[in-house]
Amino acid sequence: MLMHFWGGFWVGIFFIWFFSAVRLPFWRWPIQDLNRRTAWQAFLFVFFIGIVWEAGEFLTKNYIGLDPFNLLDTISDVFLDLAGGAAALFYCWRKTMPRDFYKVESN
Numbered sequence: 001m002l003m004h005f006w007g008g009f010w011v012g013i014f015f016i017w018f019f020s021a022v023r024l025p026f027w028r029w030p031i032q033d034l035n036r037r038t039a040w041q042a043f044l045f046v047f048f049i050g051i052v053w054e055a056g057e058f059l060t061k062n063y064i065g066l067d068p069f070n071l072l073d074t075i076s077d078v079f080l081d082l083a084g085g086a087a088a089l090f091y092c093w094r095k096t097m098p099r100d101f102y103k104v105e106s107n
Helices: 002-021 036-064 071-096
Strands: none
Touching: 002 036, 002 071, 036 071
């Protein structure tokens, strides 16, 4: 289960790095623009990769391992993938915020 969390974290970090650092002709934005739209795209990308992984796990377990399908395991794996992706977004958001964003002005 911990591996699904870290896998989701890695996929989220990869998404943000790839689409902000790599010069793609059709999609590029600076990492400082980590806005709501970008967060949703990263979150959906993590969800998509998690679902594809679970489909592969389903096929492997059912047809090679002859292990019956377990819905609770699949749901918890996808949830932990999404939690790792959310942690990656929070980490990137904290790293890209200006340092004076957290200062409280006192009068």
